């Protein structure tokens with residue numbers, strides 16, 4: 001890994017997401033799906049996944065058959081993970097409220113689940129049953145009645161989908177599943193096709209094509225955030241074990257050639273030791289080619305004068321995942337303004353959060369942690385405000401409302417109030 005002073009590194013992430021060619025390609029895929037529907041989905045499955053898809057929807061029999069292809073230890077682990085994820089997300093649920101005012105008015109907020117939500121579960125370079133749980137459980141906690149899942153068809157597995165994904169879906173109670181991935185899946189959920197009814201919102205992580213497609217269809221449907229290629233930043237001092245740091249950097253690098261892994265440290269000795277460890281650990285990684293390219297293209301060790309200076313660098317990077325491996329990690333927590341998920345101390349390795357602890361692993365990337373949050377129950381709910389104004393309230397406040405309306409030059413607004421005041425026998429100008 002390259003080692004350089006943080007000052008010599010361009011901390012501002014690229015504002016425009018993806019290359020021109022990737023953007024052009026995604027736009028064209030979406031337009032094809034809009035105009036040709038299912039036929040375009042089948043043609044893209046052939047082109048990008050190398051799979052001939054007949055039925056787009058996975059049948060109930062296919063889902064049940066997947067159980068025979070996963071082992072007991074997977075089933076036990078996914079059930080325990082699901083319990084942890086559900087417990088964490090239950091705490092996020094908000095309830096409707098109504099406040100009775102002294103003048104007899106009632107003001108309130110009604111919380112409702114979205115009606116139909118599309119979950120994107122990645123499945124290109126790896127299958128992600130963990131992402132099924134991370135997408136589906138908050139939607140269920142919110143009470144979404146129609147939860148539909150899309151995931152790319154692959155050559156291995158039942159129905160061209162990894163059986164672990166189908167089992168995770170069944171365990172999470174998701175039964176409407178379509179074998180379609182990439183930008184074409186996002187387009188299908190946004191616009192609908194003959195087989196796939198459109199959704200109101202699309203959530204979930206994916207590669208650059210999925211992330212760009214979500215950006216593109218935003219406005220036609222809602223999206224959660226830009227949860228693109230994975231990222232990790234480790235902020236560490238000389239108390240950190242270089243083998244732990246290297247392993248955690250590689251844990252994200254192996255996701256995608258476009259993933260990024262960055263160490264920020266005031267310790268020159270740690271920087272050198274981690275660079276050597278990364279090379280050593282890369283040797284035996286099964287996904288070495290992906291991780292090596294990711295580290296080469298997007299991996300760097302940034303040296304800083306102090307941990308406090310390191311925190312400023314972290315806030316500029318606004319990473320998806322931040323690990324703090326320092327003598328007193330909690331000392332720095334309150335200064336971290338921008339990070340999707342923060343892992344503290346030597347035993348909170350990033351994969352703890354990817355699979356099991358309970359917080360969501362669908363997280364904002366590419367600097368969007370400056371303004372976006374982890375996938376959560378709020379993403380699956382919407383609010384309606386409730387206003388009941390009493391006669392007393394309109395009598396007390398009508399003048400002020402009319403004045404504000406007339407300041408905006410909106411006479412019809414003012415008269416809507418005035419007519420009530422006049423009918424109630426309180427003549428106003």
Ligand SMILES: NC(=O)c1ccc[n+]([C@@H]2O[C@H](COP(=O)([O-])OP(=O)(O)OC[C@H]3O[C@@H](n4cnc5c(N)ncnc54)[C@H](O)[C@@H]3O)[C@@H](O)[C@H]2O)c1
Pocket residue numbers: 025048049121122123124125126128131152153181182183184205206207208209210226227228229230255256259320361362363364365
């Ligand atoms: N930020 C998060 O919360 C989070 C969570 C989990 C995973 N991830 C990321 O999700 C991604 C998963 O990527 P993946 O590729 O394994 O699966 P994926 O399902 O996201 O993408 C696979 C699909 O991409 C499309 N595709 C591939 N190459 C293409 C090309 N050249 N042109 C057009 N379309 C193409 C194909 O349709 C294919 O089915 C990784 O980048 C990983 O880091 C992010």
Ligand SMILES: N[C@H](CO)Cc1c[nH]c[nH+]1
Pocket residue numbers: 128130131229230231252320354361362363
């Ligand atoms: N690290 C990914 C989020 O960037 C989530 C994940 C799923 N499986 C393994 N990891």
Ligand SMILES: [Zn+2]
Pocket residue numbers: 230251252255351354
């Ligand atoms: Zn991961």
